[in-house]
Amino acid sequence: MEEELLRLQQEACRDLAALHDLNDLEPFRVQYLGRKSEFTGLMRQLGQAAEADRPRLGKLANEIKIDLEKLFAAKKTELEEAARLGLTGAPALDLSLPGRTAPFGKLHPVTQVMEEICAIFEGMGFGVAEGPDVETDFYNFEALNIPKHHPARDMHDTFYVNESLLLRTHTSPMQARIMEKQRPPLRMIAPGKVYRCDSDITHTPMFHQVEGFLVDRKVSFGDLRGILGVFIAKMFDDKTAMRARPSFFPFTEPSAEIDIACVICRGQGCRVCKQTGWLEFLGAGMIDPEVFKQVGYDPEEYSGFAFGLGVERIAMLKYGINDIRLYYENDLRFLAQF
C-alpha cells in the first residue's frame, strides 16, 4: 500500500506540473482528489491493512493528500494570474529578443525653422527678445504710426479683446517696446506668435513671425540687403537670388517686399511661384522717423532698418509644403517626417 501511495503521489505531481490551462484543473482534481479517485479508494482500504502498519500508513496518506491539495491550490492561483495577464498559451518568454524602444518625440517643424532663423541672426550679433501675445492697441498700431481709422489697420483683420487690448497682429510692436527702453546702437530680433482673422491655404489665424531691426548712425538700405542676403544664403543656399519690390508699411519709409527666386523651380516658373519665378518672402524697410519720435530717438542722428518674416511661409518654402494648414492638423504621419 505504501508503494501505491507513493506512486500515486509521484504521478499526481508530474501531471500537475504539466498543466497549462485553467480548463484542465477540474479533470485533474476529479482524477486525483475526487471521491471516486484511486487515492480515495486507497484511503478506504486502509482499514484492511495490518494493525501495526495502520497508523504509519494513515499518517503518510494524510500528508500526501494535504501536500497535493496545497500544490493544486498554488497551481490554480498561478493559472488564474496568467489568464488575467493574457499570458495563457503564450510561448515562453524569449529573453534574447531585442527590447522595444519608445519612439522619440521631435520639435514641431515650425519650431525647428524658428530656432534655425534665430540661430542665424544670433550668429550675426542680434539679441533676442520676446513680448506679450495680448498687446495694447497703442503698441500694435499707434506707436507704429497707424492711428485709429488709418486704412492700414484693414490689412490686419484684428482679434480684439476689448477697446484697447488685442491679440497682436504682428511682431512689430516689439520695435517700440525695445526702443523705448534702450538706446542705439541696437540689433534685435523678436520671435513669437501673431494672430489675424484669416484662413486659407497660405494663411492661418495664428502664425509665427520674427521681427528684426537694427538702429545706429548711418544705417542704409544697403545694410538691410546685406543682412537679408546672408540670412537667405544660410537658410536656403548662396545661389538663391533675392529682389526688393516697392511696398508700403506705415512704420517704414521706404518700404519693400522682399522676394526670393522660387526654391522649387529655381526661377524658371512653376505652379508654386505662379509662373513668375519669384516667391514673396518678407516685409521690410527703413524705420520711419515718426516711429523714432515716438520712442524719443532723434531721426536726424539715427537711422535703422526693420523686417518682419512669416515663419510658416519660410517652413513651406524650405520643405516644399503647399498648404500651410498641414502644420496645424497634428497628423503624426505629416509631423514625423521632419
Ligand code: FA5
Ligand atoms: C507685417 O506683418 C509687418 N509687420 C512686417 C514688417 C516688419 C514690415 C518690419 C516692415 C518692417 P505682413 O502683413 O506682410 O507684414 O506679414 C509679414 C509676413 O507674415 C508675410 O510675408 C507672410 O509670410 C506672413 N503672414 C501674414 N499673414 C499670415 C497668415 N495669416 N498666416 C501665415 N502667415 C502670414
